[in-house]
Amino acid sequence: MIATAPSAEPVAPSELGRGPLARAALIRAGVQVFGENSLASATTREIAQLAGQNISAIAYYFGNKEGLYFAVAQHRSERTRCVLAFVWAADRRKPVHPPRNADRDQHRGQGANAPHQGF
Secondary structure: OOOOOOOOOOOOOOOOOHHHHHHHHHHHHHHHHHHHOOOOOOOHHHHHHHHOOOOHHHHHHHOOHHHHHHHHHHHHHHHHHHHHHHHHHHHHHOOOOOOOHHHHHHHOOOOOOOOOOOO
């Protein structure tokens, strides 16, 4: 069964040549198809059709289905790295002041020199 078209991130054709657009379309389709199927059960025909590309484009850009799978994994890894970098950058902007040990002990109702009573 052919799935619906993946949600594509718009890229102006003038910004990229035809080749990079075809490669990006195959990766987007690969994300969807490999996400729904295993490597073994996903077909290059389904990926190519979903991407609106000729099946031979997979061999041209990636060598074979495994090469496309690897490119999809790299794409997802890079996107995850970018999202995490953004989150980490946002966290660094927040002032973080960990409590001093004495403050933490007083907050628990214990003095700084009180024996530990467990939880």
